[in-house]
Amino acid sequence: MDGHKRSTQIERLEVVETGRRRRWSDDEKLRIVLESLxxxxxxSSTARRHGISRSLLMTWRRSFRPEPAGPDVKQT
Incomplete structure (x- = not known):
């Protein structure tokens, strides 16, 4: 019977931030990426500090990574 009583309780849900999406300049992104390195x-701590997700920071890190040398470039 206790389980039934608990299922009828209403829980409170708060939405903390519903603001607009933030637009980050390339300079801001690069500064945050360099901080994470x-x-x-x-x-994770850098992403939390700037209010972004870890996956977004990883995406930015990949986008600022130097492009690998193509097959035309000889490596010594």
Missing amino acids: EAPRAI
């Missing part, structure tokens, strides 16, 4: 395991 400063220390090992700094991705």
Whole structure:
């Protein structure tokens, strides 16, 4: 019977932030990416500090990564 009582309770749900999407300049993105590279395991803490998701920061890091050398470029 206790389970039934608990299922009829109403829980409160709060929406914390419903603002508009933020637009980040390339300079801001690069600054945040460089900050995330400063220390090992700094991705999650950097993302939290700037209010972005870890996956977005990883996407930015990939986009700022130098492009690999193509087959036309000889490596010595």
